[in-house]
Structure formats: C-alpha cells, structure tokens
Amino acid sequence: MIGVGTNGYATIGARKIGSGYDVPEGVDIRGRYDEEFAKILTKDALQFVVDLQLEFRNHIKYALECRKESKRKYNEGAVPGFDPATRYIREGEWICASVPPAVADRKVEITGPVERKMIINALNSGAKVFMADFEDALSPSWENLMRGQVNLRDAVNGTISFHDKARNRVYKLNDQTAKLFVRPRGWHLPEAHIFIDGEPATGCLVDFGLYFYHNYATFRQTQGAGFGPFFYLPKMEHSREAKIWNNVFEKAEKLAGIEKGSIRATVLIETLPAVFQMDEILYELRDHSVGLNCGRWDYIFSYVKTFQAHPDRLLPDRVLVGMTQHFMRSYSDLLIRTCHGRGVHAMGGMAAQIPIRDDPVANEAAVELVRKDKLREVKAGHDGTWAAHPGLIPACMEIFSNNIGNAPNQMKTVKREDAANLTEEDLIQRPRGVRTMEGLRLNTRVGIQYVAAWLTGSGSVPLYNLMEDAATAEISRVQNWQWLKYGVELDGDGLGVKVTKDLFGRVVEEEMARIESEVGKEKFRKGMYKEACKIFTRQCTAPILDDFLTLDAYNHIVIHYPKISSRL
Ligand SMILES: CC(=O)SCCNC(=O)CCNC(=O)[C@H](O)C(C)(C)COP(=O)(O)OP(=O)(O)OC[C@H]1O[C@@H](n2cnc3c(N)ncnc32)[C@H](O)[C@@H]1OP(=O)(O)O
Numbered sequence: 001m002i003g004v005g006t007n008g009y010a011t012i013g014a015r016k017i018g019s020g021y022d023v024p025e026g027v028d029i030r031g032r033y034d035e036e037f038a039k040i041l042t043k044d045a046l047q048f049v050v051d052l053q054l055e056f057r058n059h060i061k062y063a064l065e066c067r068k069e070s071k072r073k074y075n076e077g078a079v080p081g082f083d084p085a086t087r088y089i090r091e092g093e094w095i096c097a098s099v100p101p102a103v104a105d106r107k108v109e110i111t112g113p114v115e116r117k118m119i120i121n122a123l124n125s126g127a128k129v130f131m132a133d134f135e136d137a138l139s140p141s142w143e144n145l146m147r148g149q150v151n152l153r154d155a156v157n158g159t160i161s162f163h164d165k166a167r168n169r170v171y172k173l174n175d176q177t178a179k180l181f182v183r184p185r186g187w188h189l190p191e192a193h194i195f196i197d198g199e200p201a202t203g204c205l206v207d208f209g210l211y212f213y214h215n216y217a218t219f220r221q222t223q224g225a226g227f228g229p230f231f232y233l234p235k236m237e238h239s240r241e242a243k244i245w246n247n248v249f250e251k252a253e254k255l256a257g258i259e260k261g262s263i264r265a266t267v268l269i270e271t272l273p274a275v276f277q278m279d280e281i282l283y284e285l286r287d288h289s290v291g292l293n294c295g296r297w298d299y300i301f302s303y304v305k306t307f308q309a310h311p312d313r314l315l316p317d318r319v320l321v322g323m324t325q326h327f328m329r330s331y332s333d334l335l336i337r338t339c340h341g342r343g344v345h346a347m348g349g350m351a352a353q354i355p356i357r358d359d360p361v362a363n364e365a366a367v368e369l370v371r372k373d374k375l376r377e378v379k380a381g382h383d384g385t386w387a388a389h390p391g392l393i394p395a396c397m398e399i400f401s402n403n404i405g406n407a408p409n410q411m412k413t414v415k416r417e418d419a420a421n422l423t424e425e426d427l428i429q430r431p432r433g434v435r436t437m438e439g440l441r442l443n444t445r446v447g448i449q450y451v452a453a454w455l456t457g458s459g460s461v462p463l464y465n466l467m468e469d470a471a472t473a474e475i476s477r478v479q480n481w482q483w484l485k486y487g488v489e490l491d492g493d494g495l496g497v498k499v500t501k502d503l504f505g506r507v508v509e510e511e512m513a514r515i516e517s518e519v520g521k522e523k524f525r526k527g528m529y530k531e532a533c534k535i536f537t538r539q540c541t542a543p544i545l546d547d548f549l550t551l552d553a554y555n556h557i558v559i560h561y562p563k564i565s566s567r568l
C-alpha cells in the first residue's frame with residue numbers, strides 16, 4: 001500500500017521510495033507527491049517529455065543564446081529591422097495550411113489561468129475559444145501547474161466539475177462550449193521541479209508534453225473535428241524559435257501516430273524583434289499555423305527591453321501607451337496584412353478593463369472603452385479578439401458580429417495592402433506623451449501588489465479595476481527601471497522633478513503604506529507584500545535590466561521535497 005508521508009514523499013509502509021512517482025531513467029521529480037498528479041506524471045507521459053527535452057534542449061539553448069547576442073547588438077545602438085537574408089520569404093508567394101473548420105470562427109476568445117472553476121466558466125462563457133493559460137495569467141508553482149494539467153484533462157474529457165462549498169454551487173460544462181487552446185510557458189522558463197539528465201526541464205515542453213500526451217486523442221474526436229490540439233505560443237523573438245516549435249509539433253505528431261499538420265498554433269507577436277519576423281514565423285509554422293495575435297502588453301514591455309540602452313526612446317506614462325500610438329497601430333496593421341496574405345487569422349488583443357461590479361457608471365465607462373478598442377480592431381481587419389472576463393463577452397461579440405456579419409472571419413475580405421508601405425521606423429516610432437509622478441507611483445503600487453499575488457499563487461488579479469498579469473506588471477517594472485536609469489524628468493506634472501533613487505525610495509515607502517491601508521493590516525501582514533517589495537525594488541534599481549521579472553521571482557516559489565525552498 002502506497003501512502004504519502006508528511007514530507008510529501010510516497011512511502012511503502014515506512015520505506016521512502018524517492019519522489020513517489022514512477023519515473024523513466026534520468027528523471028527526478030522534486031515536486032510534492034499527489035495521487036492526482038501521479039495520474040498526469042505517468043512513466044509514459046514523462047518519457048514523452050524526456051524525448052522532447054533530449055531532442056530539443058540544444059536548439060533551445062542556442063535560441064536563447066541568440067537572444068543574448070541580439071540584446072548585445074541593441075545595447076550597442078542597433079535597432080531591430082527586417083532581415084535581408086529572408087527577403088525571399090517575405091516576398092515569396094506561399095500560404096499556410098488551410099484553417100481547420102472547427103476554429104474558422106474565433107470572433108471572441110476568453111483567456112484565463114488553468115484554474116478549475118475558471119476553466120468551466122470560460123468554456124461556458126459563450127466565447128468561441130478559451131485560451132487556457134500556463135503563462136502570463138499563471139503563477140507557475142508546482143501546485144498550479146499540476147492541478148492545471150488535471151483540470152485540462154478533465155475538461156477535455158468533459159467530466160470537469162467544481163463544487164463551491166461556500167456558495168453551495170456546483171459548476172459543470174454546458175452542452176456548447178468554447179474551443180480549447182492552451183498556452184504553454186515561454187522558452188526561457190525552466191521547470192525546476194522536474195529534472196531531466198540532471199538539468200531542470202524546459203517549462204514549455206513540460207506544459208505542452210503533458211497536455212498533448214494525455215489529451216490529443218480525445219481532443220481530436222470531441223473538439224477539433226480531426227484536428228488539434230490547439231495552442232497559443234508566447235514571447236518568441238525570432239523565426240528560429242518558431243522552427244523549434246514546428247519540429248516539436250512534428251515529433252509529437254509522429255510519436256502519437258497522427259497526421260502532420262494536426263496540431264495548430266497561433267503565435268503571439270509580443271516582442272519588438274518578432275514584428276520584423278512575422279512572415280518568417282508563419283513560414284516556419286506554415287503546416288501548423290492558425291494565425292498571429294497582437295500580444296500588446298508584452299509588446300510594450302519588449303519595446304522598453306529592446307531599447308533599454310536607447311535614451312531617445314523612453315516611454316511616457318504606462319496608461320498613455322495604447323493601441324492608437326503610431327508604433328502600436330503600425331504593428332497591428334502589418335500583422336493583419338501578413339496574416340491575411342498567408343491565409344490565417346489575425347487576432348486582436350486584450351483590453352485591460354474588467355467589469356466594475358459596485359459602480360454602474362464606472363462600469364459603463366469601462367465597458368465603453370472595451371467597445372471602442374474592439375471596434376478599432378474589427379474595423380482594422382482583425383478576425384477576432386480577446387476578453388479577460390465573461391462579463392465582457394456580449395459587448396465584444398456584438399461588435400465583431402455586427403461588423404463581420406455571418407462570415408466566420410474577414411481573412412478574404414480585408415487585405416490591408418496599404419500596410420505594405422509601413423517602414424521600419426513606423427514600427428519603432430517613439431510613443432508620445434508625458435511622464436508623471438502618478439505614473440511612477442501607479443507602476444510601483446501595481447508592480448508590488450502583482451508580485452505579492454504571484455508569490456502567493458495568483459498570476460492574474462484585478463487591481464484598480466484593471467486586469468493585471470505578468471505582461472502588464474513587466475511594463476510597470478521596466479518603465480520604472482528606465483526612468484531611474486536615465487533620471488527622466490517628470491514633465492507632465494509641471495514640477496520638473498527628476499526620477500532618482502532617493503525619490504524612488506520615498507515613493508516605494510509611501511506606496512507600501514498606501515497598499516497597507518487599502519488592503520488592510522491583516523491581509524498586508526499575512527500576504528507577501530514585503531517580499532514582493534524587495535524583489536520589485538531590486539529589479540527596478542538593478543544596474544543591468546533583468547530579462548524577466550518572473551525568472552528571479554520563480555526562485556521564491558520553487559519548493560523541493562523534502563520541503564525546502566530551493567534556488568536554481
Ligand atoms: C496580457 C495577457 O496575456 S492577457 C491574457 C492573460 N490574462 C488573463 O487571462 C486574465 C484573465 N482574467 C482574470 O484572471 C480575471 O478576470 C481577473 C483576475 C482579472 C478578475 O477576476 P475576478 O476578480 O475573480 O473577477 P470577478 O469577481 O468579477 O468574477 C466573476 C466571475 O467571473 C469569473 N471569471 C472572471 N474572469 C474569468 C475568466 N477570464 N475566465 C473564466 N471565468 C472568469 C470568476 O471566476 C467569477 O465566477 P463565479 O461568479 O462563478 O464565482
């Protein structure tokens with residue numbers, strides 16, 4: 001009889017048997033043992049992940065090295081642009097494999113973390129697609145990741161349910177549900193609870209591998225009409241990274257014995273270098289693509305990161321960097337032209353507003369901002385958009401349906417040939433606007449509260465009536481870093497104050513006091529605000545910009561068994 005000891009290890013009688021999981025050779029599971037997790041972490045499923053890891057680990061390492069090399073060049077003054085060596089791809093006449101009928105209509109997609117109740121609510125929401133997120137919206141703790149896999153398996157099997165005991169409410173799937181897409185983590189994040197050959201596994205291969213292994217057969221029967229599973233792929237910077245994903249898909253298809261081109265993915269264009277690689281990315285994934293998506297929040301973050309050594313391209317207040325800024329509009333226009341020219345969906349992005357329950361006037365104003373954003377997207381030629389909350393779906397659906405009509409999308413009707421004239425400068429033009437003390441304060445208040453939530457297991461949270469996730473928090477962090485590094489003048493206040501370490505130190509202190517009074521002493525004491533403040537402040541003041549907020553913060557949520565907190 002196998003039981004679980006207090007340290008989380010499985011036991012036979014009193015004998016400890018390693019992690020408790022039955023693992024293939026070379027695999028060491030350092031996360032907590034759980035009977036439910038063991039049904040996901042089967043020996044065969046882990047072997048599937050191992051096969052992916054061993055085949056692709058060097059390609060991934062090389063791609064990450066290339067990112068460093070590009071960063072070095074940008075830091076020496078270069079700016080990203082189109083690659084002359086791949087002009088033949090941009091100018092070539094080719095199209096992607098045709099879109100599977102099951103996902104031809106993606107007018108509104110809801111997104112959310114792979115949390116049980118939210119998965120059910122999202123699938124029942126009336127959206128065409130649900131993007132289940134292991135990425136921006138999820139804090140990648142062992143518990144969240146493994147529970148997420150259990151939840152997705154139950155969702156694909158149609159057996160998922162949730163009992164909210166406090167409200168005595170049982171959640172189940174409706175007859176009609178949204179089509180499921182899954183977003184694994186980015187290439188840069190390790191999975192420190194699973195070691196393969198003595199190294200942490202690559203996070204996204206764990207997310208992809210476990211989900212694919214357990215669900216591909218059922219998914220293709222019940223959801224994909226012979227296609228699938230479907231994915232969203234985040235944070236790529238270059239087509240060589242898309243090529244790795246394409247090879248991962250081909251290998252998975254081969255191992256599963258399903259047709260090449262079954263798996264389909266939408267790539268988020270959410271880094272500045274990637275906007276110059278959109279044709280190339282689609283080309284690499286041409287048998288597996290269902291489009292590109294404007295990941296606007298990471299894109300803004302990436303603008304700051306790419307230009308971290310370019311003081312002539314500093315950002316104004318975060319709230320002023322929206323889709324109507326020239327560089328953002330140019331990016332979405334070019335994305336639409338590129339996708340429609342290659343026969344795939346051009347997806348819009350996420351408006352950050354969420355419903356405001358206790359204030360009807362403010363709520364109407366928030367929904368109106370979402371409507372405006374969606375109207376701009378559909379008129380520009382997008383085929384669909386994202387909604388952060390079920391309460392926004394009717395408004396988004398109405399706008400997309402009214403403007404697209406009965407057709408599933410506007411791939412054939414809106415070509416946006418005018419976007420062919422966009423230049424490299426259009427795509428990197430500095431955003432206009434002022435910088436204010438309130439901008440600095442808001443970044444700080446939001447950044448600290450987001451990190452505190454992330455450290456305690458929540459990767460997406462409502463703050464000041466907006467959705468905040470890893471991407472939006474990154475903007476707050478890098479913007480503070482940039483303003484501090486260049487000692488910018490806060491020119492929007494009429495005070496002419498310069499951002500210095502002293503000023504920032506005072507702002508942090510005052511904003512921490514404000515957070516405490518807003519959330520209450522009890523929650524403040526029990527929460528991880530002080531730890532979050534330390535992490536956020538260190539990153540904002542670091543002499544060299546950290547690549548990702550979540551890489552450093554990840555060390556704080558790794559829990560190895562026997563129970564010790566462990567740094568990579
Ligand atoms: C930059 C990017 O990458 S964007 C994509 C990643 N980000 C996301 O996916 C964010 C998704 N959205 C969310 O996580 C949430 O909407 C939040 C955290 C912003 C707000 O959540 P809450 O404060 O719980 O919202 P609220 O209390 O209004 O929720 C009301 C109901 O809607 C549900 N709900 C809210 N958002 C979602 C969602 N995205 N998916 C499914 N259900 C949802 C809640 O679970 C709740 O259900 P219940 O009434 O059955 O209990």
Ligand SMILES: O=CC(=O)O
Nearest residue numbers: 295296297298471
């Ligand atoms: O992932 C989406 C984004 O905006 O970032």
Ligand SMILES: [Mg+2]
Nearest residue numbers: 136295298471
């Ligand atoms: Mg993103």
